[in-house]
Amino acid sequence: MKHMVLIEKPVTLQLTKRLIDCQPLMLGILACLGLLLRIYGLNWDQGKLFHPDEPFIVSHALSVAWSASVAQFFDPLRSPLNPHFFAYGSFPIYLLSLLGHAIALFFPDFFTYTNLNLAGRCISAIMDSGTILITGLLAYRLCIYDRYAILSPRAVSTVATLLVAFSPLQVQQSHYCTVDVMLLFFVTLTLLGCVTLVETRTPLRVALLIGFGYGLALATKTSAAPLVVPVGIALLLRWWRVRRVTVLVALVMVILATCLTFMLSMPYALLDWRIFLQQVIDQGNMSTGKALMPYTIQFEDTIPYLYEIQNIFLWGLGPMLALSAGGGLLWLIWRVVKRRVGCWLIMLSWVLIYGGMAGDLYVKYARYMLPLYSALIIIAAASLAALATTMRTSQRTSTNQAHVAIPAYALIGLVLLTTIFQGLAMANIYSQPSTLIQASHWMFTHLTPGSTIIYEQGDVIIPVATDNHNPQQEFHLAVSGLDMYSYDNPAKIRALTAALANSNVLIMTSDRWDQPAMRLPQHYPVTSHYYHMLFQGQLGFRLAARFENHPHLLGITLNDSDSDPSFSIFDHPTVRVFVRDPSLRYSTSELYHRILRDAPPMPFS
Structure with missing residues (x-):
């Protein structure tokens, strides 16, 4: 018997190592699968431009151009690089324009409204596929850093990645040339940096990553501003762990990297600050109901939070995944009370702060809650894994321990199947003409x-x-x-x-x-x-x-x-x-x- 254990132990360790080594490949495969789902039927309107929000980005991407001189660049009235449009950030406009000009070098007739709109949809599909990959990495790090719960990093990461790949609202929004999935990408990247910062041996590099992600998130949409809360919590957790001056240096690096990235990606927010501030105020008045618009009358008499929760439950995530995310939030709150939350506090703070602010708005578009989706899905996957672990360890004296956690595994399978079904059902609307x-x-x-x-x-x-x-x-x-x-x-x-x-x-x-x-x-x-x-x-x-x-x-x-x-x-x-x-x-x-x-x-x- 001892001889058998000595033989089996190296084999088991070797198999485990191989599985861990295969994790990046698994995440890459799932990201590619998500990309296929997102580019399917991408030209769903056959170039007729039915989405009313796409023209704002595409028209400004067509109009911006390099300034002829430094003096012209710093003149917001004369600079052709100034989009004069700040309802969304400037980074998506510049990125789309740069891509269009690059393709036009090889295909001179490409730089048209219809072609650029389709290119913008490709950017959305690719960036949301990147979100799939980053979500898997984020889930993996959260489980590795979790000192209070025994969660399989590989299992939680795989489940979370698979759920994000088939998230119905993400599948749909990836078919639009808009800023929402791009914002989700940079939010998830920033959260990954925040979690990594707590335990990393290279805090200054990670601080640069956080500043890069946060700056681009702000340059995509100013509604990313509440990310300052999870960033601050990450720095505090780092200070609690190491109590070194490097934390203060990391704080300075985050601030500098965020400001520099934002200024480079959206320079006219500063150079044309009066127009920028006025348009941000106008958007805020529209969102809070102080300025009623024809396209927002639908939200009259809707109930804050309940309206958003209903749409997340039915259409954004789907019933089973939404229930799992809700249960996961309760699980994390319980861990806060028990002082066992660890790095999960970063995720919880983002969901509660951003969700609390966006959920109370007069305007309640379903896409306004999209920045929460990666966090919610990771929390759902972790809570399901925690349930399985709890059921498996709660009856150690049982002679039939192998069957104790079957209900939990069945629940995980049900969540996966229903989410995959709803994601494929969403993608299937593109199988026929509009x-x-x-x-x-x-x-x-x-x-x-x-x-x-x-x-x-x-x-x-x-x-x-x-x-x-x-x-x-x-x-x-x-x-x-x-x-x-x-x-x-x-x-x-x-x-x-x-x-x-x-x-x-x-x-x-x-x-x-x-x-x-x-x-x-x-x-x-x-x-x-x-x-x-x-x-x-x-x-x-x-x-x-x-x-x-x-x-x-x-x-x-x-x-x-x-x-x-x-x-x-x-x-x-x-x-x-x-x-x-x-x-x-x-x-x-x-x-x-x-x-x-x-x-x-x-x-x-």
């Missing part, structure tokens, strides 16, 4: 040429040019759309009924206006009644066609109609085409009185 493209095909085929088409303001106008059809030549598109945003008043209803009376087709290319109007009758009593009558066919229009494309897989459809509108209205909106019934043609006056007849009174104030 609903806006489908509706355009239908309109060219079924509508009478010369029809007058009206639409709602703020929505995509269809039909778009497709199959050699030109909508401007075949149909008469209304000059302006229906104003559905303004609070109800007689002028709004008269304009609405006049447009209906003089048109043949009404298109609704999203739920952007009807859902908020029907949910807020105190502001839209007549508009909500109008939608009710329209859907019931009582205004002389019938629903001729409806196009939907929800996340789906293996015959199972996940109906996300009640999700945050920003989750669905860009890449897979529900499109409805209403056609006038020739036998029910009402005049403007008839429609006006017909709508007001049974509608609640308008709030004229």
Whole structure:
């Protein structure tokens, strides 16, 4: 028996070492798998540019250029390098412009709006795949540095990496030329630096990494500012462990590296500081509800925190992963009470500080919570591993210990399977043309040429040019759309009924206006009644066609109609085409009185 132990021990150690050595390869494979998922159907709108946020980045990337002189560079009014746009950071604009110019050296015709937009989506897909890799490394280091819980670094890292690769919201946002997945990348990189700083033997190098990540996060979006809290906690934990002057030097290095990186990546935040500050204030007023915008009315009367949690639970992470993350947060809070939290305090502080600030905003876009996703997923994976370890060690006297932790392993498998399913279901919406493209095909085929088409303001106008059809030549598109945003008043209803009376087709290319109007009758009593009558066919229009494309897989459809509108209205909106019934043609006056007849009174104030 002793001889067998002596033989088996080196074999076991060798096998363990091989598995650890294979960990980087495993993470790389999962990152590549995530990249394939993110580039699948990347040109989902066939170059029609349906996402309303992409033009801001692409148009400024097309317009910026090198300054002709040093004097021009320092003149914010004359410098072509100044984007004059600070709602987002300048780094994504500069990166996209630099990539476009580099490709144009080999393909001179590349530097166009459509091509640059697709290149921006490629950047998003690649950077989010980088987030997959960094998340695995971060989970691995957290488990290695954890002195209070016996967690397998390899297992937690692999599970976390796999979950991030199939995170539904990340899969979707990686298909957009926007800043959100880029911000998540730099946030995760900064958190990796913070955790590494606590135990590293080269604190100054790690401090440079932290400053680099934090500076680029700020230059991507100023909402990354709360990262100062986990950075500060990392420095305090380092001081608690070593109590050396190198911690103060590391603090100085972090500050200098952050400031230098930010200034190089976003110089006109300083050179054009008045415009920068004003636009940041404007964005803050919009986010907090002090300045109402047509595209934020959907958040009226929504409940802070609960709204975000609901969307994370149903669509962002999925139910099982979200529940695991919630349980993990409770597990970490319990460890704080027991003073056994260690480096996990860095992750917990980021989730609570950023989540607490973003969750209380008036504007609650689902993507605003994306910077938390890597941390939440790592916490979920660690809590599941801790549950399995606890169940395995709680019954040491059991004669059947091998089966004690089976429920925990089954739970881990269930979380993995459901997350993979929902991620693939999300990616599957790109397996067919956008609903806006489908509706355009239908309109060219079924509508009478010369029809007058009206639409709602703020929505995509269809039909778009497709199959050699030109909508401007075949149909008469209304000059302006229906104003559905303004609070109800007689002028709004008269304009609405006049447009209906003089048109043949009404298109609704999203739920952007009807859902908020029907949910807020105190502001839209007549508009909500109008939608009710329209859907019931009582205004002389019938629903001729409806196009939907929800996340789906293996015959199972996940109906996300009640999700945050920003989750669905860009890449897979529900499109409805209403056609006038020739036998029910009402005049403007008839429609006006017909709508007001049974509608609640308008709030004229």
